[in-house]
Amino acid sequence: MIFDWKWDFVWAILPRLLGATLNTLMAAGIGYAIALVLGLAFALSQRTGWRLVTSMVREMLEFIRSTPLVVQIFFIFYVGPQIGVTLSPWVAGMIAIGLHYSAYLSEVYRAGIEAVPKGQWEACRALNMSTRDTYRRIVLPQALPHAIPGMGNYLVGIFKDTPMLSVIGVTELMQTANAIGSETYRFLEPYTLVGVIFLALSLPTAGLIRLLERQVRRKLGL
Amino acid sequence: MDLSAYPLELPKDDCPMVRFMNVTKSYGALVVLDNLNLDIQRGEMVSVIGPSGSGKTTVLRMLMTLETINGGVIYVDGQPLTHMARNGRLVPADEAHLRRMRASIGMCFQHFNLFPHMTALENCMEGPVQVLGLSKAEARARSEELLAMVGMIEKKDQHPSRLSGGQQQRVAIARALAMRPRIMLFDEVTSALDPEVIGEVTQVIRRLVAEHDLTMLMVTHQMGFARDISDRICFFYRGQIEEQGPPEQFFTNPQRERTKQFLRAVKDAD
Ligand SMILES: Nc1ncnc2c1ncn2[C@@H]1O[C@H](COP(=O)(O)OP(=O)(O)OP(=O)(O)O)[C@@H](O)[C@H]1O
Ligand SMILES: [Mg+2]
Numbered sequence: 001m002i003f004d005w006k007w008d009f010v011w012a013i014l015p016r017l018l019g020a021t022l023n024t025l026m027a028a029g030i031g032y033a034i035a036l037v038l039g040l041a042f043a044l045s046q047r048t049g050w051r052l053v054t055s056m057v058r059e060m061l062e063f064i065r066s067t068p069l070v071v072q073i074f075f076i077f078y079v080g081p082q083i084g085v086t087l088s089p090w091v092a093g094m095i096a097i098g099l100h101y102s103a104y105l106s107e108v109y110r111a112g113i114e115a116v117p118k119g120q121w122e123a124c125r126a127l128n129m130s131t132r133d134t135y136r137r138i139v140l141p142q143a144l145p146h147a148i149p150g151m152g153n154y155l156v157g158i159f160k161d162t163p164m165l166s167v168i169g170v171t172e173l174m175q176t177a178n179a180i181g182s183e184t185y186r187f188l189e190p191y192t193l194v195g196v197i198f199l200a201l202s203l204p205t206a207g208l209i210r211l212l213e214r215q216v217r218r219k220l221g222l
Numbered sequence: 223m224d225l226s227a228y229p230l231e232l233p234k235d236d237c238p239m240v241r242f243m244n245v246t247k248s249y250g251a252l253v254v255l256d257n258l259n260l261d262i263q264r265g266e267m268v269s270v271i272g273p274s275g276s277g278k279t280t281v282l283r284m285l286m287t288l289e290t291i292n293g294g295v296i297y298v299d300g301q302p303l304t305h306m307a308r309n310g311r312l313v314p315a316d317e318a319h320l321r322r323m324r325a326s327i328g329m330c331f332q333h334f335n336l337f338p339h340m341t342a343l344e345n346c347m348e349g350p351v352q353v354l355g356l357s358k359a360e361a362r363a364r365s366e367e368l369l370a371m372v373g374m375i376e377k378k379d380q381h382p383s384r385l386s387g388g389q390q391q392r393v394a395i396a397r398a399l400a401m402r403p404r405i406m407l408f409d410e411v412t413s414a415l416d417p418e419v420i421g422e423v424t425q426v427i428r429r430l431v432a433e434h435d436l437t438m439l440m441v442t443h444q445m446g447f448a449r450d451i452s453d454r455i456c457f458f459y460r461g462q463i464e465e466q467g468p469p470e471q472f473f474t475n476p477q478r479e480r481t482k483q484f485l486r487a488v489k490d491a492d
Contacts, residue, residue, distance in 0.1 A: 065348055091405050119335035126329040127349035127401060128321055137352060220339035221381035 008124060010189050012181050017193050020176035027093065027172055027199075028159040034098025035158065036151070039105030044135070046110065064103040070164045072096045077168040093165040102160050105151065112147035113139060131193030146218045156202050163194075173197060224311040225295070225305065232300040239264045239405060239437040240285065242447055247280055247295030247461075254280050255461045257294070262405075267431050267438045269391070269469075272458030273484060278441040282407045283457075285439065286329045287320050298323055298405070328403030334390040336382040342369060342393045343378040346400045347469035354401065368396040372426045388419030395426055406430070408440040410449075420444070426436045427451065445488055449473050457481050 044058050064072070077092040087095070116139050124134040163174035177190035228243060236391060238261040247255040255277045262268050270278045283289045287303065295312065298385045305312040306319040315323070336345050346365035350356040356364070369375045372392040380392050391411055398406065408427065411422045424447050430436060431451045442448050448455060448469065455472040457465045457480075465478045476482050 046280065066280070093333075096348055117335075119331060119333055120337065123335035123337070126286055126327075126331075126398065128324045128353050129349065130321070130353075133352045137348065138337055221341070222338055222383070 003187065006186075009186060010185075011191065014168045014193065015189060017173065017176060017190065017197065019169060020173045021197055021201075023161050023170070024159075024172040024174075027090075027097070027162045027165055027170065028095050028212055029156075031097035031101065031162070032155055032158050034094060035101035035105050036156070038098060038102035040109055042102060042106035043109035043113065047113070048104070049115040061103045062077060069097065069100045069161055070167060072100055073164055080160055089165070089168045089170045093168060093170045097161065097165070098160060101154055104154050104157075105147065108147050108150035108154070109143065111150070112143035141220060142222075145213060145220065145222060148209065148213040148216060152205065152212070155207050155209075157204065160198060161207075228295045228312055230307040230310070230312060231302065232297050234300060237297070237300040238262055239266070240246035240247045240439070242281075242294065242295040243297065245284065245291055245296060247277070247284060247289065248292050253286075253461060256271055258462065260456065261465065262437055262439060264437055265435045267440070268454045268456055269450055269452040270439065270441045270458060271445070271448060271458045271484075272464075276458040277461040277470050278458050279409055280437060281407070282329065282409050282441060285405070286327055286407055287324055288317075290314075298326060312376070321447050324402070326404045326405065327404070328398035328401055329407040330391070330398055330409065332413050333381070333393045334387070334414075336390055336394055336397070341379050341381055342396075343403075345382070345393055346397045349401045350398065365388070365396065367398050368399050371399075371429070372396045386413045386419060391415065391423045392426055395423075395430075399430075403436070405437045405439070408438065408442070410441050410443065412442070412444060415436050443459045443488075445473070445485070454471070457484065459484075469479075 040056055042061060046054055047055065074091060075094040076096045077087065077089065080087055080092065119140065121134065122139055124138050164171050165172055166175035168176060169175065173194050177194045180190045181187040183196070231239075235264065240256045240260070240262040242260040242445065245255060245258040246253070246327060258281070260281075267303075270281060272278055284291055285298075285303070291304050295305050295353065298327050301323065302312060302315070303317055303320075305321045306315045307313075316319055336342075340348065343362070346368060347358070347361040350364060351358060352360035354361075366375060366378065369378050372395055374377070374392050374396065375391060377385060377393075382393070385393065411427075412423050415423065424444070427440070428451055440448070440452075450469075452469050454466060456463055457472070458476075459480050465472070465476060465481045472481075473485065476485060
C-alpha cells in the first residue's frame with residue numbers, strides 16, 4: 001500500500017471544502033446558540049422548586065445525556081415525519097445538536113450558579129430584590145466566569161460533532177468530503193484535509209477561551 | 223399549628239416596632255429557639271449577646287425573613303411579618319407579602335456580602351434602582367450622601383476586592399441604609415475585622431444611634447460597645463432569653479447565674 005498524495009488534486013478540491021467549512025461553522029454556531037439558551041432555561045427550571053417540573057426536566061436531561069447524538073439526529077429526522085413533523089436536514093440537525101448540548105450546558109450553568117456564595121443570595125433578599133433581578137443582576141454575572149471553561153469545552157465539542165449531521169445529508173465539511181470521494185474515488189486528500197481543517201480551527205479555541213475568561217473577570221471587576 | 227390565638231394585627235396605638243410572639247425555630251430535631259417572646263420599641267437599640275450557638279443569628283435571620291419559623295408569629299409595626307391575614311385568619315406569608323414587609327428591614331452581615339462585580343457606589347445604587355424604582359440620578363445622590371456619611375466617598379468607584387474589611391463593612395452599611403429601612407439588623411459586623419479597623423465601623427453605628435430614629439437589633443461580642451450604645455441588652459442562652467435589661471444594670475448587677483458566668487468568661491477572654 002502506498003500513499004500517492006496529489007497536490008494538484010488538493011488545490012482543486014480545497015475551495016469546495018473551505019466553502020463547506022463555512023456551513024460547518026454555521027451549523028456549530030447555530031447549534032451552540034440553541035444549546036446556550038435552552039441549557040440556561042433547563043438549568044433555571046431545575047431551581048424553581050416546582051417538584052414536577054424539576055423532576056421531569058431532570059429525567060429528560062438524563063435521557064438526552066445517556067443516548068448517542070447520532071441516534072437523536074436520526075430520530076428527529078426520520079421518526080418526525082411519521083408523527084407529522086417533517087423537518088429539513090438543517091432544521092432537524094440544529095434541533096438535535098442544540099438539544100443534545102443543552103443537556104450538557106445546563107450542568108455547566110448549574111455548577112456555575114452553585115459556585116456563587118450563599119451570602120450573595122441573602123444580600124439580595126435583605127435588599128428585597130426580586131428573584132428575577134437576583135439572577136439577572138447578581139447571580140448569573142458571577143456564575144459566568146465559573147461557567148466559561150465548560151462552555152468553551154462544549155463549543156469545541158459541538159464543532160467536532162457536526163460531521164454527524166452528514167448522516168442526514170447536511171452539506172457540511174464531512175458530507176462534502178464524502179461527495180468528493182465518491183465522485184473521484186480519491187479519499188486520502190479530502191479526508192486528510194477535513195482533519196487538518198478541524199485541527200486548525202479547534203487548536204486556537206482553547207487559548208481564546210482562556211483569554212475570554214480573563215476578559216470577563218476583568219470586566220466584572222472580579 | 224393553631225394560629226387563632228394570634229391577633230391579625232396589633233393595636234395601632236403604642237404597638238412595638240417588632241414583636242416576637244411565641245416564636246419557635248428548629249432544624250430537624252434541634253430546637254434553636256424555644257417559644258421566644260421579645261418586643262423591640264420604636265427607635266430602640268437592642269444588643270443581643272450570648273454564647274456561640276445560642277440562637278442569636280437565627281433571631282436576626284428570621285426577622286430578615288431569611289429563615290422560616292416553625293411556630294408563633296413575628297409582627298413588624300403591628301402587622302404580621304411571617305404570616306398574613308386572609309379571610310379573617312392568619313396564614314403563612316406568601317412572597318408578595320414578604321416583599322412588602324421586608325421593605326422596612328435592612329441587614330448587615332458578618333462577612334459583608336457586597337456584590338463583588340460592582341463598585342461601592344453601584345452596590346449602594348442597586349437596591350434603590352432595581353427595587354425602589356428610583357432614577358439613576360436620584361439613587362446616585364442618595365448613595366453618595368450615605369457613602370460620605372460612612373467615610374467611603376473617596377473609594378466609591380472601587381470594587382470590594384480593593385477595599386479592606388472595615389471599608390467593605392462601611393459600604394455594606396451604606397448599601398442597607400440606601401433602602402431607607404426603619405429597622406436595621408447587625409449580625410456581628412465587626413467579628414471578621416482586624417482589631418485596628420473595628421473602631422471605624424463601630425463609629426458609624428454610633429452615629430446611626432445618635433442621629434437617626436432607626437430601630438436596631440445588633441448581635442455582638444463587643445461588650446463595651448454594646449454597653450455604650452444600647453438601650454437594652456438581651457442575653458440568649460440555649461434559644462431563650464435568659465436575662466435582659468438596661469446596660470448599666472445588666473453589666474453591673476446581673477441577676478442570673480448563667481449571665482454572671484458568661485460575663486466572667488468574656489472578661490477573662492479579653
Ligand atoms: N441551617 C442550619 N441547619 C442546621 N442547624 C443550624 C442551621 N443554622 C443554624 N443552626 C444551628 O442553630 C443553632 C443556633 O445557631 P445561631 O447561628 O443562631 O447561633 P449564634 O448564637 O449566632 O452563634 P454564634 O455566636 O456562633 O454566631 C446552632 O446550634 C447552629 O448549629
Ligand atoms: Mg451568629
